[in-house]
Every structure is written in structure tokens, then in C-alpha cells.
Amino acid sequence: MSKKVTIDASGIYYRQLNEQIREAIAAGATEIVLNNVNSQRYIAGAVEGPIKFEVNGVPGQDMCSFMRGPYVRVKANAQDGVGNTMDDGLVVIEGLAGDVVGYAMRGGKIFIKGDVGYRVGIHMKAYMEKLPTIVIGGKAGDFLGEYMAGGILLLLGMYSDKPSEPIAGRSLGTGMHGGVIYVRGEVPKEQIGPGLSAQPLDDADKAVVEGIVKEYAKELGLNAKEILAADFVKIKPFSHRPYGNLYVPA
């Protein structure tokens, strides 16, 4: 049985707003609509279970941090730190997102329509059935997927406000030792981190990309065929343990 609760967040300090959200969930709410959100931090942070959120307005830092399960749709831009150490659930951002999206993310999905800032998807990790996934419809700043240890980053470069910039910033995937970064089209060689290179997709990769793109396109009302009508490349760690001897030479 679903129960919808609407909260007017205008002028409410983040602590009180998050208290109200938790009280609503404790009282059985399964769908929460937040209106007039502006700047409140930690929305849906550490919330567990299949709760549905609609965020109207620009949420503050660390939205959906440590979240486990909810579906969150932001009908605006988002700021920094979305999905920090998120564990499960789906975040859909209809605008752009700031820096460090999905930091140390360990499960669930984040779909962003537009551009993202710097250090997106750094320290992402995967384990058994946990496979964190971030899709970026626009372009990304430097250090995308830095120190990545697992999961999937998919960069489309299509819905960007920055026509003259490269699809990804400097140091793409620097220090990655797990997971995969898929990029639609080409990545300038000098943008890719040391020792890494862009490789063509194999059939298994193509099936993965197609599956993710279809879900992404459906969530954001985009045309999957159009997104898939281009070649993709992948960037993966160059060996099983690329930095195994970094500090202790074998």
C-alpha cells in the first residue's frame, strides 16, 4: 500500500527537513514529494528501503549519501557530493551535477542528464552483486573515475552546455585498478591517465552499455537509439593489480 506525503521545504533548515522526512517514513510514507527545496543538505541520506522521492528545487551537498534503496528524482540541478558512499537505489538528476558525484559509491545507480563537475566516480568499488553505475549525459571535469576500484561509469557527452570542451577532463581514470569507464565517441589521448588507453568494446561490453543506456533513456525521456548510434570506447585498468608494487617493489 503506497502512501504519499508532500513537504514544503521552503525556509526549513536541513536538520528539521530531514527529521520531517524520517518521521514521514516512520509513519509509513512510501512516496515523498519535497517542494521548494533549496540548499538543504543530506536529503535521503542513509535512508533505507524502496522509498520514492521527488525533489523540486536545488538540493544541498551530499544528497543521497549512504543511501540504501530509495528512488530519488531531482527536477533541477544538484550540487556537490551526490551519492557519497551510496549503497543501493537509483538517483535521477534532470539537470547537471557538481563535483564528487558517487564518491566511494558501492552500489545502485546515478543517472545525470547534463554536465558534471570534477572527481566524479572516484574510489567507486564493486563486490559480488553490488555494481555501482553512473551515467553522465553531458561532459565531465578532470579525474573522472580516479582510483576507481569497481563499477561502471558511462560518459555520453551529448547533453552538454560546453560545446568547446573535451568530453572528459584531464587524468581520466588515473590510478584505476578495477571497474570500467565507457565513453561515447573518442577521448583525446592526453586526457587519459598514465598507462591507460581507450579500447574498442567487445560484444559483452556492448550488451552492458545497451542495457544501461535503455534504462537511462527511459528514466530521462531520451532516445536510446540515438545515444547508441555511435561507437563507444572503454577504459579499464591495464593489469590485474596495476599498483601492486607501487610502494613495495617486488
Add this chain to the structure above:
Amino acid sequence: MKAPERYYDFQKDISGCGVFGVIHKKRGLIPGEMPIRSMACMHDRGNGLGGGFAAYGIYPDLADKYAFHLMCDTQAAQDSAEEVLKHYFTVHLAEPIPTRKVVTIKNPPVMSRYFLTIKKDRPQEGRDLGEQDYVVNAVMHINHKVPGAFVFSSGKNMGAFKGVGFPEDIADFFRLEEYKAYIWTGHNRFPTNTPGWWGGAHPFTLLDWSIVHNGEISSYGINRRYLCEHNYLCTLMTDTEVVAYELDLLIRKHGLSKEMACKVFAPPFWDEIARMPKQEKEAYTALRMVYGQALLNGPFAILVADNTGLFGLNDRIKLRPLVVAEKDDMVFMSSEESSIREVQADLDRVWMPKAGEPVIVHLEA
């Protein structure tokens, strides 16, 4: 507002901090309420140990006078500073900066402002100096040699207002809702490595320059030494001070454009320079060679204003956030988009500038 002894033991200031700036390109006057509300929206980026604002266009009736804002420990310190001012300048108006009692603002220094012109009969030591160098020397003289007195604003038709407290409380203290300006910047401080004291709050200023900064100037030591060789003395114990003086040195004295100065602060990496066409490569190599000691290392998002405009700049690997937005003739720059939406819900464009690429907005003539 006593500055601690042995201030040279402090090297750095690592901060959370929040910055906000707004400019009306056609010099439309923006009431103080706007930057105050924006800064209040980012309340949690600071910790109450520093707040401040800079405002341009606030003294139109005295626009040809240097507007000195002074903070002094005691009336005696202010009297000493006033003697120095009278030595260098003709005083046209001297008055307390209007303030009100605010329960959260403890032990404020004595605040005063002086509207000044250069003395016709200058003292011997200043006769050979250009007018602005003469003013800079007077500022350095007071800040360095008059105990307990600090000039924290020295430009024309502009002013800085700052102190220990959250920015909205500092604004209340200085009655900033009574001012209107065509450029505003604001700062919310979270000091960690240097003391939260009145002089160490942002903005830092010199002549018309003002800067607010989120981050840390890790190169503070070398920048400070470089400035010392050019007669700029750092006395305020916060790393950001060096940026105000470097702006004056590079842009006013050396004639660099704002774009070029930004490329000194946040130069391209050597591997990027290596891939540039010949002429660009030579230019950027020369800039890095000549101004290596002026490079700002460490994380920063800075907003810089003067009487010609406002610019924002990030360090070259963008270790601090910066968002820019446009609405008609206004351009906003801030640590957080929500602080802009707080005062301007509908925006024409919102974007995050590239690391090391300045966003420069000029006032129209």
C-alpha cells in the same frame, strides 16, 4: 581583535568557506539584502569565525576620495593611525562606520572611515611616488607600524566590511542592508590554521582590489617573500592577503591583463604548454618563468572585484567548488547554486567553470 604573538609560526589557512559575488553589468544598484541572504543560505560553510563583504558604488558622493576603512583595538590606536593619515592625506570626512549592537558579535574593534585625497604638499618620503603607490605605502605603513590599527579598505567608491562572526551577523553589525552596490562579494569563513580574528576575515583589499577566497594558498610562504621584495608587507595572518597584493603588483604595476594575471595564479601544466602552438608556448613559458613565485598553489576558488568588474577563478585542478550563473544584466558567482537561487530563482544559464579558466565580467562603461 589582538593578533597573536609569533604570527609567523602560522603558515596556512585550510578552510571550508563559502563565497558569493554578484555584478550588475550596467551598474544597476543591488541592495545589500541580496548578498546577505545568499551568504546566510551558505551559513554552514563557515563556523562563525569570519564573515565579510565588499561593495562597489557605495560612496557615489565621495567617489573621487580614497575611502579608508580602519579597525582599531583602542581609541588610542585609532588616534595614532589618524596622525599617520593626516601626515599623508587631506582628510575630507572622518566618521565612525555606522554599526549596531548585535548579540552574536563580541568585542568589535573601533570602526572608522576616512575620505581622503593626497596632500598637495607631500611629505619628503612620498614625493617621488605615483599616486597609487603613495596610497599603498600609507596602508602598509599603518598596518605594519601602528600597533592595533589596520586599514582594511582603501579604494574609491568601494568598501570592505568584515569581522569575526557569521556573515549575516557581520552584515547586521555593519547595517549593510542600508547600502546599495553594483558589485557585491561575500565570504563565510571556516579558519583552521590561522586565527579567526577581525583583520583575518575576508575580503582582503588594497586600493580598489578586493578578494574573497575559499581554500588554502599553500604557496603562501613563497608568495609572501616575493611580495616583500616588492614592498608589500603581509600583516593580516591569512594566506589570502597575498592575492590582494599580487593583483595590485601584476595588474596595476606590471600592466598584465586580468586574463594574464589569472594565468600566473593558475598556469597551464607543463605538458599542456608542450602541446601548444609555438607563440602560445613561448608566452606561457615566459609567464611561468618570470612569475613562478607568484603562482598560487593549493586549493582555491576566488572572487576578485575592482571598479571595472568581477572575476572568478579556480585552482587548476579545481579543489574548491565554483558555480556561475547569469540573469539579464547580472552575473552571479558562488560556492553553491542554491545560494544564487535563494535570491534569483529563475536564471538564464548556470555552469561550473573549468579549472584554471577565469570567468571575467566587465562593467559596461
